[in-house]
Amino acid sequence: MNVVVCAKQIPDPSSPQSLDPETGFLVREGKLILDDSDAYGVEMGLRLAEESGGGEVTLVSMAPGGEVSGLRTALAMGAAKAILVSDDALKGSDALSTAKVLAKAVERANPDLVIAATESTDGYTGTMPVQMAELLGMPSVTFAKKVTVEGDKVRVERQTEAGYDEVECTLPVVVTVTAGVVEPRYPSFKGIMAAKSKPVDQLSIADLGFEPSEVGAAGARQQVTSVVDAESRQAGEVVVDEGDAHERVLAFLEQIKVI
Amino acid sequence: MSIERVWVLAEAGEAGPVSSVLELLTKARSMAPVVEAIAWGPASSSHASVLGSYGAGAVYDVGDLGDALPGVPVSAAIAGLIEAGERPDVILVPATYDGRDVAGRLSARLDRPVVTNVVDLEVEGDEVRSKHGIFGGAQVATACLTAERPWIFVVRAKSFSAEDAGGPPAEVRQASLGESVAASIARTNAAKVLARHAEERSGPKLDEATVVVSGGRGLGSGESYAMIEELAKLLDGAPGASRAIVDAGWVPYAYQVGQTGKTVKPTVYIACGISGATQHLVGMKGSKNIVAINKDQDAPIFSVADLGIVGDVHKVLPKLIEALKARS
Ligand SMILES: Cc1cc2nc3c(=O)[nH]c(=O)nc-3n(C[C@H](O)[C@H](O)[C@H](O)COP(=O)(O)OP(=O)(O)OC[C@H]3O[C@@H](n4cnc5c(N)ncnc54)[C@H](O)[C@@H]3O)c2cc1C
Ligand SMILES: Nc1ncnc2c1ncn2[C@@H]1O[C@H](COP(=O)(O)O)[C@@H](O)[C@H]1O
Numbered sequence A: 001m002n003v004v005v006c007a008k009q010i011p012d013p014s015s016p017q018s019l020d021p022e023t024g025f026l027v028r029e030g031k032l033i034l035d036d037s038d039a040y041g042v043e044m045g046l047r048l049a050e051e052s053g054g055g056e057v058t059l060v061s062m063a064p065g066g067e068v069s070g071l072r073t074a075l076a077m078g079a080a081k082a083i084l085v086s087d088d089a090l091k092g093s094d095a096l097s098t099a100k101v102l103a104k105a106v107e108r109a110n111p112d113l114v115i116a117a118t119e120s121t122d123g124y125t126g127t128m129p130v131q132m133a134e135l136l137g138m139p140s141v142t143f144a145k146k147v148t149v150e151g152d153k154v155r156v157e158r159q160t161e162a163g164y165d166e167v168e169c170t171l172p173v174v175v176t177v178t179a180g181v182v183e184p185r186y187p188s189f190k191g192i193m194a195a196k197s198k199p200v201d202q203l204s205i206a207d208l209g210f211e212p213s214e215v216g217a218a219g220a221r222q223q224v225t226s227v228v229d230a231e232s233r234q235a236g237e238v239v240v241d242e243g244d245a246h247e248r249v250l251a252f253l254e255q256i257k258v259i
Numbered sequence B: 001m002s003i004e005r006v007w008v009l010a011e012a013g014e015a016g017p018v019s020s021v022l023e024l025l026t027k028a029r030s031m032a033p034v035v036e037a038i039a040w041g042p043a044s045s046s047h048a049s050v051l052g053s054y055g056a057g058a059v060y061d062v063g064d065l066g067d068a069l070p071g072v073p074v075s076a077a078i079a080g081l082i083e084a085g086e087r088p089d090v091i092l093v094p095a096t097y098d099g100r101d102v103a104g105r106l107s108a109r110l111d112r113p114v115v116t117n118v119v120d121l122e123v124e125g126d127e128v129r130s131k132h133g134i135f136g137g138a139q140v141a142t143a144c145l146t147a148e149r150p151w152i153f154v155v156r157a158k159s160f161s162a163e164d165a166g167g168p169p170a171e172v173r174q175a176s177l178g179e180s181v182a183a184s185i186a187r188t189n190a191a192k193v194l195a196r197h198a199e200e201r202s203g204p205k206l207d208e209a210t211v212v213v214s215g216g217r218g219l220g221s222g223e224s225y226a227m228i229e230e231l232a233k234l235l236d237g238a239p240g241a242s243r244a245i246v247d248a249g250w251v252p253y254a255y256q257v258g259q260t261g262k263t264v265k266p267t268v269y270i271a272c273g274i275s276g277a278t279q280h281l282v283g284m285k286g287s288k289n290i291v292a293i294n295k296d297q298d299a300p301i302f303s304v305a306d307l308g309i310v311g312d313v314h315k316v317l318p319k320l321i322e323a324l325k326a327r328s
Helices: A036-052 A069-077 A095-108 A128-136 A189-195 A216-220 A245-255 B019-031 B044-053 B071-083 B097-110 B178-184 B222-234 B243-247 B313-327
Strands: A002-006 A009-011 A032-034 A056-062 A081-085 A113-117 A140-150 A153-159 A163-170 A173-177 A200-203 A222-229 A237-240 B005-009 B034-039 B058-061 B090-094 B114-124 B127-134 B139-145 B151-155 B171-174 B192-198 B211-215 B238-241 B268-272 B289-294 B307-310
Touching: A002 A036, A002 A095, A009 A069, A032 A036, A032 A069, A036 A056, A036 A069, A036 A113, A036 A140, A036 A173, A056 A069, A056 A095, A069 A081, A069 A189, A081 A095, A095 A128, A095 A216, A095 B097, A095 B114, A113 A128, A128 A140, A128 A173, A128 B097, A140 A163, A140 B097, A153 A173, A237 A245, A245 B289, A245 B307, A245 B313, B005 B019, B005 B097, B019 B034, B019 B044, B019 B090, B019 B114, B019 B151, B034 B044, B034 B071, B044 B058, B044 B171, B058 B071, B071 B097, B071 B178, B090 B097, B097 B114, B097 B151, B114 B139, B127 B151, B211 B222, B222 B238, B222 B268, B222 B313, B238 B243, B289 B313
Parallel strands: A002 A056, A002 A113, A056 A081, A081 A200, A113 A173, A140 A173, A237 B307, B005 B034, B005 B090, B034 B058, B058 B171, B090 B151, B114 B151, B211 B238, B211 B268, B268 B289, B289 B307
Antiparallel strands: A009 A032, A140 A153, A153 A163, A163 B192, A222 B139, B114 B127, B127 B139
16 A cells, blocks of 8 residues: 655744744744654554555655755654655745645655645644645545554544544545544664665656746735734733642632632 | 625534534624525525524525535535636635535635634725734734635634624525536545544533633543543533643543634633643633643743642642532
8 A cells, every 4th residue: 555644844843933024934944843743644654554564655745945854754763755845936835835736746656545634733724635635636534533444445533523423435535634643653773774765756846847836925825914922811820839729719710700 | 896795614513503603604794795604414404594693694505415524515516606606705614624624625626725723804995804823823913815716714713702693594595516516526525424423521512611621731640630520510611621631542532622622712711730832722812711720830821820820730629629519
């Protein structure tokens, strides 16, 4: 089984993020890392490929500046190879432009199953995988909290308001997985060494048949007019518990007439 | 070209349209003179009176989808209406599981961008300005679409309050798929729901409760969540959770509050052993009052708490529970 896993490479979320005040684009500086959300997808893909006997995982990523550090992490986990789309013209891409580009890249890997995360850590639009599925002409099952493959069918437990649905679909299909779906493995030393020589196929938009006007900021067709800090609340009183803090809570609940 | 016509994706559960739909209809009324809804499901036509009451003049009924997921057929039906000459300026979509699927599919089908995580909308002349949270909700960006219409917005729950306008029942119009559309989506629509499972929970619903008591990783173990449930029960509230403990499997996903979970605005939110990551805050910082119990005095949750207790949940919660029991 050919499994393609979308692997977004993002700035380390623990370092502060900002938008360029001029362009309104996300400032991406320094090394990018594999989005945690996608580490679950990579793990899921590896397990399903292993279980199917003789399958492999191909990563697909769109990132600026030929960035591969996040991909190397996923390759070290066990993915076989990667396709990276990197092009200056992609700056400012929205979810739909990203989907157009990644759909073309995914097609090249001839997948039986495409895995993405329900939402990325930095962009979290959560629509990219479904847009991509539509462009690929594939069905999609989002919010998967359990995924199994039997023969040419995938079975998914899909989160719902009430609980979950059991969904079945014939391959090929795009599945988006939630955080916690599986426990991502840590790359072994051997894996890290092996990752260094695994193939990363780097493509430009021209390689995929796009004009600059179709993608990036031009393709996004939206303008960010301002960015401000979200309304913040005033911090109230902070009390250190000396064994009687529960009384303060009770008094507060009484004051707001909850009890 | 001013904003004349707004469509609202009217997802419904067993009890009728979900609350976000009523919020969006209320907002839509202030945006344009014509407000219409798109509905599906076995009972979709029967929702015409409540949809009308909140402002929909008409409801396009896609009909019963059987065991299909809504993303593909509903987006195809909407695209079909537009191809047939209907001209909505704006399509408002609730940020639900199915809502996001429909919006994503529709966006690709119509080749229109979609703006997600929207928390506010404003019509300014011929433009619609949307505000959406970025960086986990720490900042708010204002954006304006320059693409051709319809403009698609996926709006977070509780961004607007729902107000009944007492309108007459919406006129029901068929928007059924038709054979050619059904054939064209046969492949993409291949996912089938085999069974639906409801995770039972008693007491008030998380997103409607006036008191929410949430637990996080600071509880230390799944067993300790019993304290959260007991406290919630004593206060007639609903228990909630951070994503960390949902991922850890301590509680079902339906308990999650935040960016990917529920948005809650109770009279009081009590956060126990929760650090206060932006993705959690975005789902609860609209609460009227916030109480936080955390042993780390630098935990970000304290920056939004009206009352912060620097302490151990294993010490504070049992005493609080005993004291409440003694009162009742
Ligand atoms: C795309 C994306 C979406 C996300 N969506 C959500 C979401 O919807 N909801 C959500 O909650 N998170 C979400 N997150 C995750 C979020 O970033 C945090 O990881 C998560 O909220 C942390 O949960 P926590 O506060 O329980 O755990 P931690 O951050 O580990 O905090 C535990 C806290 O407990 C305190 N503590 C420890 N022991 C005790 C004790 N004995 N007594 C008192 N306090 C104690 C610690 O001081 C600490 O502050 C999302 C993340 C991403 C990337
Ligand atoms: N640039 C990208 N490269 C690879 N995968 C991506 C990219 N953008 C989005 N994805 C995938 O789509 C998911 C949802 O992204 P988003 O729409 O940004 O929330 C991500 O978690 C990834 O799995």
